Amino acid sequence: IEVAGMMLCAILSDTLNLQGPTTTEWDRQMVTVLSEIAQVEDVQLLATQLFNAKSKELADMSVHGLVTGDQKSFSFETEHFEGDVGFAVVETTNDAVIIDRLEDLLAEILACKKEREFSVMFLAVVNIVSLKGTLLLCGPAEVSLARAAFPDGISNEGSTLMDLGKRVSRKKDYIPAITQAIQGGWSKPKN
Secondary structure, eight states: OHHHHHHHHHHHHHTTTTTSTTOOHHHHHHHHHHHHHTTOSOHHHHHHHHHHHHHHHHHTSOHHHHHHHTEEEEEEEOSSOEEEEEEEEEEESOHHHHHTTHHHHHHHHHHHHHHTTOSEEEEEEEETTTTEEEEEEOSHHHHHHHHHHOTTOEEOTTSSEEEOTTOOOIIIIIHHHHHHHHHTTOOOOOO
8 A cells, every 4th residue: 555655646746746748648547546556535635735745845945955956967969069958847836935045046056057067057946736837047058048949938037037838847848949959059158
């Protein structure tokens, strides 16, 4: 029963309660089977409790933990750009609590970018309830690449945040668009 419960929670977390773009029919079937085995009567309630617990933990996490916790690196070599793009994601039920720490997060993204020798570094804050993504932009290279990858994204006045609308998945939404922009001829600004 316990293992089925843990597997159920893992699927709910990974698929954003079966609402994310990476959700498969197999995920849906497994949630049905595992919820029966684990004797979970209300999967929605379980998902809500799971996400609230995760978000409470994130609200108290250091900016270093937020920037490096779920971070991946992607290497590119094209005619116009050669380098690594760091991409971190924070999934939460309350994106405002994370974004309220914008200045500290931007400083940490820059520090991480330098430490790991990334050419470009992004942090996406994903609201897992409203299924909306916000990209934090720490410098000119990030602003330039974000605008090339997400031309319909809406930036704030200081160009430190970009509203990505319903884009929530690094694997399905973010990295494919960034890859397309880079392979399409994007080059890092000189400054």
